[in-house]
Amino acid sequence: MIALKNAWRRNAVAYMFLTPWIVGLIGLSAIPMVASLYFSFTNYDMFTDPQWVGLANYAQMFQDQKWLNSVEVTFKYVFISVPLQLTFALCVALALSKGLKGLRFYRAIYYVPSLFGGSVAVALLWRQLFGGDGLVNRGLAVFGIEGTNWISQPDTALYTLIILAVWQFGAPMIIFLAGLKQIPIELYEAAKIDGAGKFKQFFKITLPLLTPIVLFNLVMQVISAFQAFTPAFIISGGSGGPLDSTLFYTLYLYQKAFTQFQMGYASAMAWLLLAAIAILTALIFLSSKKWVHYQE
Amino acid sequence: MKKNKVIHTLLSAIMLTSLFLAGCSGSDNNSSEGNGESSGGGDEVTIRFSWWGDTKRNEIYNSIIDRFEEANPTIKVDREFGGWNDYWDRLSTQIAGGNAPDVVSMHQFYVSDYARRNALLNMQEFADAGTIDLSNFAEATVESGTVDGNLFMVAKGVTMPGIVYNAGFLEEIGVEPPDMNWTWDEFNEKMLEVNQAMPEENFGVPDLSGGQLQPNFRYFVRQRGNDVFTEDGMLGFEREDLVAWWTMWEDLRQKGAVPDGATTTEYDSAPLEQNMFTTGLTAFTQVPANQLHLYQEQFDNGDLEIVRMPGLEDGETGEYIEGAYLSITERSEHPEEAAKFIDFFVNTEEALELFKVEQGSPGSSEMAEFVLPLLEPAQQRAVDFIQETVEYARPAPYAPLGINELEQSFADNASGIAFGQLTVEEAADNFMAAAESILQ
Numbered sequence: 001m002i003a004l005k006n007a008w009r010r011n012a013v014a015y016m017f018l019t020p021w022i023v024g025l026i027g028l029s030a031i032p033m034v035a036s037l038y039f040s041f042t043n044y045d046m047f048t049d050p051q052w053v054g055l056a057n058y059a060q061m062f063q064d065q066k067w068l069n070s071v072e073v074t075f076k077y078v079f080i081s082v083p084l085q086l087t088f089a090l091c092v093a094l095a096l097s098k099g100l101k102g103l104r105f106y107r108a109i110y111y112v113p114s115l116f117g118g119s120v121a122v123a124l125l126w127r128q129l130f131g132g133d134g135l136v137n138r139g140l141a142v143f144g145i146e147g148t149n150w151i152s153q154p155d156t157a158l159y160t161l162i163i164l165a166v167w168q169f170g171a172p173m174i175i176f177l178a179g180l181k182q183i184p185i186e187l188y189e190a191a192k193i194d195g196a197g198k199f200k201q202f203f204k205i206t207l208p209l210l211t212p213i214v215l216f217n218l219v220m221q222v223i224s225a226f227q228a229f230t231p232a233f234i235i236s237g238g239s240g241g242p243l244d245s246t247l248f249y250t251l252y253l254y255q256k257a258f259t260q261f262q263m264g265y266a267s268a269m270a271w272l273l274l275a276a277i278a279i280l281t282a283l284i285f286l287s288s289k290k291w292v293h294y295q296e
Numbered sequence: 297m298k299k300n301k302v303i304h305t306l307l308s309a310i311m312l313t314s315l316f317l318a319g320c321s322g323s324d325n326n327s328s329e330g331n332g333e334s335s336g337g338g339d340e341v342t343i344r345f346s347w348w349g350d351t352k353r354n355e356i357y358n359s360i361i362d363r364f365e366e367a368n369p370t371i372k373v374d375r376e377f378g379g380w381n382d383y384w385d386r387l388s389t390q391i392a393g394g395n396a397p398d399v400v401s402m403h404q405f406y407v408s409d410y411a412r413r414n415a416l417l418n419m420q421e422f423a424d425a426g427t428i429d430l431s432n433f434a435e436a437t438v439e440s441g442t443v444d445g446n447l448f449m450v451a452k453g454v455t456m457p458g459i460v461y462n463a464g465f466l467e468e469i470g471v472e473p474p475d476m477n478w479t480w481d482e483f484n485e486k487m488l489e490v491n492q493a494m495p496e497e498n499f500g501v502p503d504l505s506g507g508q509l510q511p512n513f514r515y516f517v518r519q520r521g522n523d524v525f526t527e528d529g530m531l532g533f534e535r536e537d538l539v540a541w542w543t544m545w546e547d548l549r550q551k552g553a554v555p556d557g558a559t560t561t562e563y564d565s566a567p568l569e570q571n572m573f574t575t576g577l578t579a580f581t582q583v584p585a586n587q588l589h590l591y592q593e594q595f596d597n598g599d600l601e602i603v604r605m606p607g608l609e610d611g612e613t614g615e616y617i618e619g620a621y622l623s624i625t626e627r628s629e630h631p632e633e634a635a636k637f638i639d640f641f642v643n644t645e646e647a648l649e650l651f652k653v654e655q656g657s658p659g660s661s662e663m664a665e666f667v668l669p670l671l672e673p674a675q676q677r678a679v680d681f682i683q684e685t686v687e688y689a690r691p692a693p694y695a696p697l698g699i700n701e702l703e704q705s706f707a708d709n710a711s712g713i714a715f716g717q718l719t720v721e722e723a724a725d726n727f728m729a730a731a732e733s734i735l736q
Contacts, residue, residue, distance in 0.1 A: 046392030047413035066708075132562055152561035154715055237565035238381065242557060243715055244708065258385050260700045263392075 040268035045261040057268035067269070069244050070252040073158060077248065078225040081165040086217055089169040093176035094206075107177065114170030122164070123234030127151060130160045151235060154243040161231050161246060172217040179213035180206070211292040219281055226277050229254070249273055339370050343633050344397035346376035348383035349655075350568075352590075356650050363646045364637060371633050391415045391625065398628040399637055402449045402621040404440065405510060408694035410623075411443040417624040418446040422635040429643050432660040436689065440617040443694055449621035450638055453656025455586040455678075456615065456685040457511040457605060459483075459501075461579060464598015469493040471579075476603050480516070483606035484548060490579045491553040500553035501580040502572045503560045505545035506710025509703050512582060515605045515614030516541050518690070529696030531731045535724050542713055542720045549714065557714035569594060584618070585678040586656040592674035600674060602681050615685055616692035620655035657682045698734045705730040 015022075040057060042050035061067045096106055116122045129135045130150040137147035150156045187205050196204065229250040232240060240247025240255070249269070257266035347357055354377050361373045376397060378386060384406065390396040391410065402410070410416050422428045428450060430438050441449040459474070466473050471490050474482065487500030494500075504512040514524050516537070523532040548554040555572070563572050573581035574594045583591060585602055592600045605614055622641060624634045641647050648663045653675050658664045664679070671679065709727045712718035718726070 045413070046388065047410075047415055149558055149562050152558040152564075154557075154717075239564070241564070241711065242561040243711060243717060255704075258389060260698075260704070261388060262701075 036267040036270060039264050040271050042264045044264040044267075046263050047261070050264065053264070057265045058272065060265065061269065061272065066244065066247070066252060070240075070247045070249045073245065073247055074226065074249040077158060077162060077165070077228065078222060081162045082218065082221045082225050084162070085166045085169050085221060086172055086214065088166055089172040089217070090176050090210075090214075092169065093173045093180060094202075096173075097177060097180040107174070110173060111170035113168045116168070120230065120234055123231045126160060126164050126231065127235055152242050154245040157236070157242055157245045161228075161235065164231050165225065165228070172221060175213055175217055176210070179210050183209045208293045211288075212294060215284070215288050215292050219284055222280060222284065223277055226273065226280075340372060341370060341630050341633050342372040342374060343399060343628070343630050343637060344374040344376060345399040345637065346378075346383070346387070346397040347401040348378060348380045350379075353377075353654060356654055360641065360647045360650050363650075364640045367640065367646070368633075368636065371636070373637065394627060396625045396627065398625060398630055398634040400623050400625060401452070402623040404618060404621075404692075405508075405695055405699070407441075407449055407621070407623070408443050409697060409699065411446070411448045412697065415626055416448045417626050417628060417631055418448065419450065419624060419635065419638075420447045422631075423447055427632070427635045428639045432643075432662040434659075434661060436617060436686075437659050439691070440619070441621055449623040450642055451656075451659030452620045452622055452642060452651070453586060453653060453658060454617055454619040454682065454686065455584045455656030456618065456682050456689075457515075457582055457584050458602040458681060458685070459580055459605060460573070460583045460588065460591060460600055460602045462595055462598045463601045464595075465576075465579065466490070467598070469579075473601065474603050478603065478606050479609050480544065480606045481609075484544065487548055487553040487580070488551060491551070494579060496552075498576070499555050499572070499578045500548070501578050502563070502582075503545065503549070503554050503557075503710075503714055504582055505542055505554075506707045506714070509699075509706055511605070511618065513541055513706070514616075514692070518614040518616070518692070519608040519611035521612055523693055525693045525696055527693045529693075530735055531728075532693065535728050538724045538727060539720055542710065542723060545710075546713055546720055557711055557716070560711070560714060584656075585681045586653055588678040588681075589653075589672055589674035592672075599677075602677065604685055613688040613690060615688040615690065617686065617689045618656075619659075653679055657686075696735055702731060702734050705734070 039050060041052060041054060043053045043056075044050035092110055096103055096110075100106075113122075127134075131137075132149035132152075134150075136150065140147045148156070150160050183206060187209075188201055191201050191205060227250060228248060232246045232248045232251050233254070236242075236246045236251075238251075238255075240251045250273075253266050253269045253273070256262045256269065345361065347353070349357070357377070358375060361375060365371065365373060374397075376386075377383075383401070387396065387400060396415070402416075407416070419428060423430050430450070433451070437451050437454055438447070440454075441447055441451060461473065463473055469490070471486075471493050474486050478486070491498070491500040509524050517524060517533040520533075520537055520540075522534065522537060526532045545554060549556065555577075563570075563577075566572075568574060568587070568590055571581075572578045573583075574591065582605070583602070588600060588602055607614065622638045624631050624638070628634050641651075642659055643663065645663075645666055648658055648667050649670065651658070652667045652670055657679050658667060668676075668679065705727055709718060709723035712726075713720055713723050
């Protein structure tokens with residue numbers, strides 16, 4: 001009893017300092033989350049009182065063509081953009097880790113796109129780049145290729161967003177760079193003496209020792225790719241068009257909640273997204289036993 | 297040790313207090329915005345007013361509000377504005393969150409949604425008391441602001457859509473301008489004719505087959521004796537109406553007189569200065585008459601003329617009263633002041649001198665008379681057009697709940713046709729199925 005009291009007394013000050021954070025967590029995250037869980041079982045239009053409908057919202061989703069389409073678009077986006085982005089980040093990190101002059105400068109320059117991140121300005125810029133008479137098509141025209149309007153073609157619109165995601169490779173690159181620095185140089189020297197070429201060195205030493213970093217980057221990027229919203233919202237003007245080809249899950253959720261007043265349905269969508277991300281992350285962690293090597 | 301502990305406690309206490317104070321003062325600010333009881337000025341009251349529009353409109357409305365504040369020193373008006381889409385997104389969240397402005401701009405297509413969800417105040421009592429003077433408003437105009445017999449909005453301006461063209465340009469390419477009362481058949485012929493006379497990459501008219509359910513499609517179904525909705529909130533038209541409409545547009549598209557899906561998408565969110573018509577990509581377009589002068593500013597090679605929406609031979613008239621309106625929100629703490637503001641906005645020369653025909657011809661006939669000599673020629677033409685066509689107007693049922701979702705399906709299926717991914721028949725089936733599940 002007394003021990004407990006003492007422990008409380010010892011930690012009281014810490015708790016006091018934590019209060020602002022705790023208040024924020026409860027007020028801005030915990031309560032809204034619980035509320036949205038409740039709303040997900042109701043029919044709620046934000047004006048009138050919510051009505052309990054049980055699992056109807058969840059059941060309705062699987063019959064909603066637009067919802068199914070948004071799931072497909074989102075998975076396509078995640079499964080194409082994340083591997084591409086990580087490969088690209090790793091390549092740049094490898095190039096920068098060779099100890100070339102002006103490393104700090106390059107590192108900063110390559111990181112800049114990630115700072116702009118999901119900003120509205122970059123999405124607007126993208127619209128210009130890939131538009132009918134945008135920079136991309138002018139570049140292609142030099143080689144005599146006539147480009148289309150990449151953003152307003154249903155077949156290509158999503159890929160402009162994927163390129164945008166790949167372009168923002170700065171954060172994983174920095175982490176890869178740090179990881180590369182951790183690999184003991186002796187390993188390479190030993191490999192060289194044994195006659196291993198550059199490729200062999202990369203696949204036998206660099207990649208295996210980098211796998212914990214790859215895992216970390218993979219998990220982080222998959223989560224953030226699922227939550228991508230701004231680029232699609234800006235580039236399609238909020239519609240997810242053309243022909244719903246850029247209708248991300250989050251964008252459809254937003255439309256349901258704020259233009260169609262179906263807050264209950266949107267809440268259910270949000271919880272399903274959470275579940276999907278959790279399951280996918282868990283799968284990645286489970287599989288990691290097979291391919292991640294931790295240094296002993 | 298002891299000393300340290302005291303300092304710790306003190307520090308955290310200070311932090312907590314300041315946090316607490318910050319929190320309180322934050323909510324204080326909010327409530328004073330809501331109640332308008334600013335602590336200092338005794339009887340001074342603050343109301344909030346929001347509208348949609350572009351920069352130019354913001355300037356005009358700000359000046360009108362300044363004049364209102366001058367005339368009513370005890371009332372302060374906070375201003376909020378945004379583009380059309382942002383405006384509606386924000387309004388719905390504000391109303392749901394209980395912090396909507398006192399006076400909001402309203403539109404026919406959305407008013408029933410808000411009114412039937414009890415978000416708007418019935419203004420009848422202010423009209424009866426004369427706080428809002430509607431004695432100079434035409435009965436049809438007042439009527440157009442009621443839902444289920446209750447007065448939920450007062451017209452800022454009444455407008456009518458029409459088809460616009462540049463008379464100078466048509467003359468240049470040797471195409472006869474269309475007749476004021478033309479039919480859809482003549483419209484089709486004219487689009488093909490003008491498309492022939494223009495360079496290959498140009499078009500007759502933008503794709504009006506999709507987007508919002510009104511005005512284009514609504515005029516068409518009304519002329520066929522139906523409407524988009526019935527009075528009791530069901531779908532008011534048949535599958536054939538939809539097939540006929542989309543077939544007509546698909547035909548024009550196949551013949552090159554209407555742009556393909558990708559081109560339409562490209563210009564989807566273009567502002568007025570950069571849309572298909574202003575950039576010369578099309579020879580015709582559909583425009584609400586109150587915007588005629590804004591378009592005219594973009595053209596220095598001829599006068600813009602506006603004609604009625606095409607009709608059907610022996611068909612009914614498609615016209616109904618449209619416009620921009622003012623409403624008071626149900627939760628407003630100062631409905632009296634809000635009503636005063638609305639009256640100032642629609643009934644005084646000080647306000648109308650600036651408003652002119654910004655969002656349509658003024659609702660009050662006296663004010664419409666007053667602004668007439670202040671107008672530019674293009675505005676003059678717009679007013680003439682509105683006054684002529686408003687005669688044809690018939691009442692139009694309000695949109696039922698779920699209108700946003702229905703409209704989405706309409707737009708989706710129309711663009712499915714435009715991109716060649718759906719046939720007209722398939723798109724019509726999709727839409728009818730969606731409508732059935734949405735409008736239950």
